[in-house]
Each structure stands twice: as C-alpha cells, then as structure tokens.
Amino acid sequence: MSDNFPADSGGSPADAAAAGAAADDPPGVSPPRVVALGGGHGLHASLSALRRVTTDVTAVVTVADDGGSSGRLREELGVLPPGDLRMALAALCGDDEWGHTWSEVVQHRFRSEGQLHGHAVGNLLIVALWELLGDSVAGLDWVGQLLGAHGRVLPMSSVPLDIVAEVEGADPAHPFEISTVRGQVACASTRGRVRSISLVPEAPPASHQAVKAVREADWVVFGPGSWFTSVLPHLLVPELAEALVETRARRMVALNLSPQKGETDGFRPETYLEVLAAHAPRLGIDAVLADSGVVGDTTRVGEVAKEMGGRLVVRDVAAGDGSPRHDPDLLAAAFDDVFRD
Structure with missing residues (x-):
C-alpha cells in the first residue's frame, strides 16, 4: 500500500461507518448480517432499502x-x-x-x-x-x-467477466432458432428470448471476501434486477455458488416488478424462480418477496416457492407513481418483516 494511505486498523472503512450506526440498535440485539447479490438499478433498489433495516449489509456485485x-x-x-x-x-x-x-x-x-x-x-x-x-x-x-x-x-469475482447467452429467436425471421450472444449489453438488449447463460472465462475466481461474507451472513438476498445479466451470474462463479448453497444463511428472492424488454420478455412471477432453479438446482430458498400489484393469482408462484423450500410473501413494495420502481421505504418494511419472521 502506498505511504500516502494509513495502515489497516483491523477492519474495513465501511465497518467503521456501520459500527457508528449500530448504536441505534436495541441493547443486546445484533442487526442481521445481510448480503445482497446483483448489479445495476435492481441492486441499487435493494441496497437503498436494506440500509434502512440493518447496519450490517454487504453488496456482492456482478x-x-x-x-x-x-x-x-x-x-x-x-x-x-x-x-x-x-x-x-x-x-x-x-x-x-x-x-x-x-x-x-x-x-x-x-x-x-x-x-x-x-x-x-x-x-x-x-x-x-x-x-x-x-x-x-x-x-x-x-x-x-x-x-x-x-x-x-x-x-463477485476478482477478474472481469463476459456473459454468453443462448438466445431463441434473435432473428425474427427464424423465431425458434437458437443463437449465441456475447457481452452484457448484447444479452440485455437482444430481440430474442434468453434461455440460459454462461461466463467467460469459465469457472472464474471468486472474490474471497465475497465468499466469506456469504458464509457468515444471516440472510442472502437475490434480486431484484436484470435476471440473466445481474442476478444469475453469481451462481456461475464456482466458489461463490458453493458458498451460496452451503451457507447457513436464509435466502430470499425479491422478484422484479415488470419483465425487462428482451432479457425477460413474457416472464411470469414464477418464471424467475424456475430459471433460478434451472441454473442452480441445489439452491434452496426460504422466502420469495413479491409485490401485490404484480402477483394476482398467487397459486403457481407459491407452489414454485414451496418446491424450492420457501414461502411466498406478498407486500406493497412498488413506487406510488406507477413506474416499475421499488419504493425504498416500503421495500425496507417488507425486508424487515421477513427478517423478523
């Protein structure tokens, strides 16, 4: 480390900020240790809410x-x-x-x-x-x-990665043809329907601090966010994926408010869970958080959540202006309810 920077004092600078906020917690009650996975605007939404709920939050970012x-x-x-x-x-x-x-x-x-x-x-x-x-x-x-x-x-990884997607119908003239698209921007903006993803390099090295955070967490939160390009990539980094399966933490999936054009066109609420299970068959979940305005008939999404070991929690978490954005205060209240249960 450069001489222009002070030596490590035994914890990360972020730990110091969190420690100051921890003074607001009730005596004898530790805040939940929460790890949030994702990237972009979806992770921004979950973190904006989580910092209102706990002083111990770690983002693991694609x-x-x-x-x-x-x-x-x-x-x-x-x-x-x-x-x-x-x-x-x-x-x-x-x-x-x-x-x-x-x-x-x-x-x-x-x-x-x-x-x-x-x-x-x-x-x-x-x-x-x-x-x-x-x-x-x-x-x-x-x-x-x-x-x-x-x-x-x-x-999430110590090296930059490329996402490779198997896409159906990228060429409108051949709607059932499967082709390969490489790069996050290309995957997110494809005109076809993404079926699965892989990473280049294959089996990339995980950030060991991210693995440690997952193994020591009380809760791990998947989503909301771009499903194929921000959420699922974490499950393709072997050491991180193993930690996500083996951790004693409880796992929550926060569902999106609307499909993303190209990447998740036509997705129903349960489709997000089905795709998650297809990419990580050993991954169990404990709770699925969905917005009441998005989930009408809860039967199927509740069944899929149960098949993965979890329960469906329906709350009002969308912004009141009609846009497909999460309200940070409402989302925070929903997170808090789930964590306390």
Whole structure:
C-alpha cells in the first residue's frame, strides 16, 4: 500500500461507518448480517432499502458490464468494470447532506465533446484508487469510507467477466432458432428470448471476501434486477455458488416488478424462480418477496416457492407513481418483516 494511505486498523472503512450506526440498535440485539447479490438499478433498489433495516449489509456485485463508461475503462485499463460497484456504493449513502452530496457526485457524468464524455466521476475515482492501491477490494472500501457508506461493496469475482447467452429467436425471421450472444449489453438488449447463460472465462475466481461474507451472513438476498445479466451470474462463479448453497444463511428472492424488454420478455412471477432453479438446482430458498400489484393469482408462484423450500410473501413494495420502481421505504418494511419472521 502506498505511504500516502494509513495502515489497516483491523477492519474495513465501511465497518467503521456501520459500527457508528449500530448504536441505534436495541441493547443486546445484533442487526442481521445481510448480503445482497446483483448489479445495476435492481441492486441499487435493494441496497437503498436494506440500509434502512440493518447496519450490517454487504453488496456482492456482478463484474460483467461491457458498455458505456465501464466498458471503456475496462477495455483501456484492463480493470473490473466499476459502474455497478459505483451504483451500489451510491445506494449505501446516507440520507443526510453528506450522503446526498457524495451520492450525486459519484453518479455525475461528464458532458463534453471530448474523451471524458459519458464517464461517471465515481468510476474514475474507483479506478484511480485501484491503481494506487493495487487492490480492488481495498479501493472500494476507501471510496465507501469517503462516502460514509452504510455497508460494504465487493466484486463477485476478482477478474472481469463476459456473459454468453443462448438466445431463441434473435432473428425474427427464424423465431425458434437458437443463437449465441456475447457481452452484457448484447444479452440485455437482444430481440430474442434468453434461455440460459454462461461466463467467460469459465469457472472464474471468486472474490474471497465475497465468499466469506456469504458464509457468515444471516440472510442472502437475490434480486431484484436484470435476471440473466445481474442476478444469475453469481451462481456461475464456482466458489461463490458453493458458498451460496452451503451457507447457513436464509435466502430470499425479491422478484422484479415488470419483465425487462428482451432479457425477460413474457416472464411470469414464477418464471424467475424456475430459471433460478434451472441454473442452480441445489439452491434452496426460504422466502420469495413479491409485490401485490404484480402477483394476482398467487397459486403457481407459491407452489414454485414451496418446491424450492420457501414461502411466498406478498407486500406493497412498488413506487406510488406507477413506474416499475421499488419504493425504498416500503421495500425496507417488507425486508424487515421477513427478517423478523
């Protein structure tokens, strides 16, 4: 580590922020240790809610983005794509002036006619710390300390990944033909229906801190988010997948509010669970959280949840403006109910 940075004091900077917030917990009651898996806007939604529920939250984030600012930095510098990691850190910022300000700063994108156009400030900050420290996790911890993040953000793998999808009907002229699409952006925007995914490199190395967090958690939360490109990739990193199966933590699946064009067109609530089970047959779950406005007839999704070992929990968690977004306060209340049960 550079001499310009203080020595490790025995815990991550994010731990210090969480420890300060822990003073609000009732005496003798430890907050649940929660690990949230995903990336992008879906993980941002779950983290925005979870930081309202517990002072011990860890985000394990996909590292397969190949578009925009993240894709450019990944290609030019050979680093992990920082965008989803940045969004997770922003979601963990507090509701005070410090948190609001730094959340806006790291999310800010430059607008110009030059090479900085489209780059997010937070992406550049994260990559700068990676270069200075030579350690992706340490760099994220330092950004978390600067932001006052109420939790920790970790990459799911120590190397950048590519997603490869088997897609049906990518060519409208051949609706039943199966083809291969490579790259997160291509998979998310395909005109066909994604059937399954794999990773390149195959069997990538997991972040050992992420594996440790999963094994020590009380709850692991899958979703909401882009199912094939943000949620399922965690189950294709062997050491992380093994930890997700073997952990003593309880597992919750938070379902999306609407299908994603291309990636999950035509998905019913139970389809998310069926695809999850197909990619990880040994994975059991304890609870499935669904919005009451999305799940009409709960029979089938309840049956699939039960087949996977869990129960269906239906709550109002959508934003009141009619958009397919989760309300952080309502989602937090739903998480809290499930954790307490």
